[in-house]
Amino acid sequence: MARRRKKLGEVLVSWNVVSPNALADALAYAAQHHKKIGESLIELEMATEEEVTKALATQFDLEYVDLDKNVGVTSALDLVPKKVIRDHLVLPMTKEGNRLKVIVCDPLDLEVQDKLRFLTGLEIDIALAPKSKIQRFVDTFVQDSRTSVDEAIQQIDRDADLTAADDKNGKLTAEDDEEAPVIKLLNLIIQEAVRMRASDIHVEPFADRVRVRYRIDGVCIIRDNIPKHMQGPVLTRLKIMSGIDIAEKRLPQDGRIKMRIGSGQIDFRVSALPAYHGESVVLRILRPDSVRIGISGMGFEQDDYERFQKIIRQPNGIFLVTGPTGSGKTTTLYGALQELNRPDRKIITAEDPVEYNFTGINQCQVKEEIGLTFSRILRAMLRQAPNIILVGEIRDREVGDVAVQAALTGHLVFSTLHTNDSPSAITRLIDMGIKPFLVASSIQAIMAQRLIRVICNECKEIDPAPDRFTLKLLGISDRDLEGHHVYKGRGCNRCSGIGYRGRQGIFEMLEMTNAIRELAFNRAPASQLRRAARATGMKTLLDDGKRKILRGVTTPEEVVRITQMEGIVAEE
Secondary structure, eight states: OOOOOOOHHHHHHHHTSHHHHHHHHHHHHHHHHOOOOOHHHTTTTTTTTHHHHHHHHTTTTBBOOTTTTSOOGGGGGOOOOOOOHHHHHEEEEEEETEEEOOOOOOTTTTHHHHHHHHHSSSSEEEEEHHHHHHHHHHHOOOOOOOOOOHHHHHHHHHHHHHHHHHHTTTTOTSSSOTTOOOOOOOOHHHHHHHHHTTTTTEEOSSEEEEEEEETTTEEEEEEEEEGGGGHHHHHHHHHHHHHHOSSSSSOEEEEEEEEEETTEEEEEEEEEETTTTTTEEEEEEEEEEGHHHHHHHGGHHHHHHHHHHHHHHHSSEEEEEEEEETTHHHHHHHHHHHOOOOOOOOOEEESSSOOOOOTOOOEEEOOOTBBBBBBHHHHHTTTTTTEEEESSOOSSHHHHHHHHHHHHOOEEEEEEEOOSSSHHHHHHHHHHTTTTHHHHHHEEEEEEEEEEEEEEEEEEEEEEOOHHHHHHHTTTTHHHTTTTEEEEEEOTTTTSSSSSSEEEEEEEEOOOOOHHHHHTTTTTHHHHHHHHHHHOOOHHHHHHHHHHHHTTTSOOHHHHHHHHHHHGGGGG
């Protein structure tokens, strides 16, 4: 009788990597988000990518290969087209007779194995390695002679006469050869930015050069400088790609790009802004997966997670998320809507713009030029009998009044506001002209948030001598450090030497109580509202940042960077 193959979760439980209860939670998460159990365990940080891959190797009785240890480039790489290697993340390693050993990340992807068998005419033996390590290996070693951004720029310099002529004409036409240096350069920049998890690509003309920067985990890094004589063709090509007027250089313009990168389609929102030395162009990279991480992947501490779950299941009222641009407010609200998106509920959103599409949710795009404003959409929404409403942002009294009325008539309303902390949102709404008694009675909760960078798991180590001044600035005493360590990232290939990889939220959850409602009704200042909220157990952004330092999620320097930037440290 054949031996039953253990399931992945059973392997990890037997290794004491996850508990049976944690596995049950991960299975429920996987079913809800239509993901594999391995992916879910990694997203929920219950297991590392390496642990899951090793468990898969054990489950399928395959070899696990550590690509960080003495694995070099072999001639077998030439047996498979480089495009196939990059698109499917497969690494041909050794050939013996008519058998080719290939490293993959998914042992169940039989289609790729069949494709390799057809392309090489060889029998395929597979071994496993983590996807991220295969990607790094491919990025480092699998390059055509002209695939890197640096080499493309060098090629442009070599073709200076040709590109200078293009610049003089002011454009590269769509009929130009696809191997043209400018087209190749921009495709490579976009592909590299996506691989490096950038959220934005900034193309910025200066007097003597065109600077290219990527924003990764909220911080801009300089990638390269394009020769000044290529400014015209580069900007024109970006305009052609995004479908905006190449002749208009005096007014701001917006467009979109859709490109296939690897195995998926990626959308880009493009903004062109006239500046002193030419148009500054920013490509915002829109990744649907980034807003589908689920509430459990946002970085909530357990107490805040339970409060958040309770609040979003209220039958009516307003739930506000506050913070500056780029603090993850949209991701949080989408996470809440995903949690509530059921066939028995009707959800309508008013957004400016609609960046991500979700099945089962009615999404409305604001179009100011034809009079389709937030307030007009909101009024129309109420005639659609929704259960849940999302308003992209409460910008003025008119939108605020309609949102309040919707909340008071039995709807659950989600929205955002630009304030530094939770209590300030109450005073901001009253300052807009919304009556205090309406604010006090309609709001259920307000949550302020910021995004902090997370220490890279692969190079994470104990910081033997954390900066005492930084700890003092955060209010972390020696007593707080008892039984805890402060960690830092050493810097490795996976995090490009930065020491951080990815981001999580820090949160400040204010639940409306009778005492706070009374203070709001009497127009109390934000400082008084804050004291009352803290008296009822509210953890501030700084408190949450401290907890993440002591858990080894981030560094004191990162929390200081965010809180100092927002003027939060001074509150203590």
